[in-house]
Amino acid sequence: MKKSQIYATIKNMSNKLARKIKRKQEKSKLKQAKKELSNKIQNIHLPDICKNCKADFDKKSKEMAMTWMVVAKENRKHLICPECWEKIKKLTRSHETQEDQLDQHQIP
Ligand SMILES: [Zn+2]
DSSP: OOHHHHHHHHHHHHHHHHHHHHHHHHHHHHHHHHHHHHHHHHHHOOOSBBTTTOOBOOTTOHHHHHHSEEEEETTEEEEEOHHHHHHHHHHHHHHHHHHHHHHHHHOO
16 A cells, blocks of 8 residues: 555545544534523413412413512523512512601701
């Protein structure tokens, strides 16, 4: 065998190997992509009860979809029904007004 022939054989072999490795990498990439996709779907998947009062959320109801709140916390999503949302809003609002009054009292 000539030297050039040997080189050609080696080159051919390494090409085949490279292709094999590439195919393997692509397969694992595909696997990873699928895994990520299923993770994303799980993240999209929402609970179907109110986090606060455990009221049922009807996924088919357009009205509910419009009025219920989604709260994202620590990569999780929670549903809050309009009633509980109002309560939470009132709580935070009254807290704010209390602070405002406190400020007014401090003025001499
Ligand atoms: Zn609720």
